Amino acid sequence: MKRAMKMNKEATQTVRDEDRTNENLASDGQATSNASRDPARKLRGVSAKDGTTKAKIERAALHLFAEHGVDGVSTKQIAKAAGISEGAIYRHFSGKEELARSMMKAIHDRLTEMIETADEAHDNLEAKIQFIVRHYCRIADDDWDLFQYHILHLHHFQRLAEHMDDSPMGASAKLLRAAMDKGEIEPVDPYILAAMSLGVVLQAAQAKVFGYVTGPLAARTDLFTRRVLAVLDVK
Numbered sequence: 013m014k015r016a017m018k019m020n021k022e023a024t025q026t027v028r029d030e031d032r033t034n035e036n037l038a039s040d041g042q043a044t045s046n047a048s049r050d051p052a053r054k055l056r057g058v059s060a061k062d063g064t065t066k067a068k069i070e071r072a073a074l075h076l077f078a079e080h081g082v083d084g085v086s087t088k089q090i091a092k093a094a095g096i097s098e099g100a101i102y103r104h105f106s107g108k109e110e111l112a113r114s115m116m117k118a119i120h121d122r123l124t125e126m127i128e129t130a131d132e133a134h135d136n137l138e139a140k141i142q143f144i145v146r147h148y149c150r151i152a153d154d155d156w157d158l159f160q161y162h163i164l165h166l167h168h169f170q171r172l173a174e175h176m177d178d179s180p181m182g183a184s185a186k187l188l189r190a191a192m193d194k195g196e197i198e199p200v201d202p203y204i205l206a207a208m209s210l211g212v213v214l215q216a217a218q219a220k221v222f223g224y225v226t227g228p229l230a231a232r233t234d235l236f237t238r239r240v241l242a243v244l245d246v247k
Contacts, residue, residue, distance in 0.1 A: 055067055055071070058074070058115045059118045065096060066104045069094050069105070069111065072094035073108075073112070073115070074161050075093065076093055077112065077165060078161055082109075082112045082165055086108070087101050087108050112168070112169075113169060115161065116168075116169050119158050123162075123180040124179055124182070126148070126151065127180055130147070130187070131183070131187045137191040137197065138246055141237060141241060144184075145213060145236045146230075148213050148229075149213065149228070149232070152213075152217055152229050153228040163218050164221065181203065184206035184210060185202040185205075196246060196247055205243075205244065212236055213229065216229065216232065
């Protein structure tokens with residue numbers, strides 16, 4: 013119960029923060045592009061406190077990983093991009109792999125907790141789906157560099173949590189399994205259905221990475237929600 017209250021409080025604050033962010037996003041995506049060039053964003057942490065050396069390391073690594081892949085980047089290159097010594101990286105991380113994993117786990121955990129919050133905060137499946145789609149889009153738009161890293165490099169990490177269900181896929185499958193038990197949707201493999209549902213937003217996000225889609229994902233929230241509900245065939 014305490015965990016649910018904590019996550020709901022955090023989700024409310026996230027909504028407020030992300031609403032302010034998305035109010036500044038132009039429909040053509042120009043604002044997103046300008047934000048990525050904002051020097052202040054270079055000081056924004058992923059798991060680290062904003063403005064710290066650790067935050068600089070994380071942000072520099074994100075940009076380099078996006079351009080060259082995790083395997084194609086060295087700690088020396090990260091240090092140079094962050095404007096620090098290479099030794100400073102090792103004061104915060106055991107190496108490049110831990111740095112890459114910690115950032116992936118940060119976005120992975122955030123998405124998982126958001127889905128768990130949706131499950132606990134709403135009674136019916138349609139309301140849960142609306143919540144999840146809205147927040148998936150807002151999380152992506154709020155830090156596109158991190159979300160792009162998540163999309164392009166998740167395959168690099170075979171396991172980010174001890175238990176398979178401690179993931180966006182696992183949390184979604186649990187939510188859908190409960191909906192099946194309540195008779196809201198047809199009983200089928202919940203992991204297949206979770207993959208299909210999450211794919212509505214994630215495939216669109218991947219298309220944005222490759223330039224087929226422009227502008228904030230939040231502008232398509234209603235469209236995504238309708239399509240996810242259609243995939244689920246909510247009764």
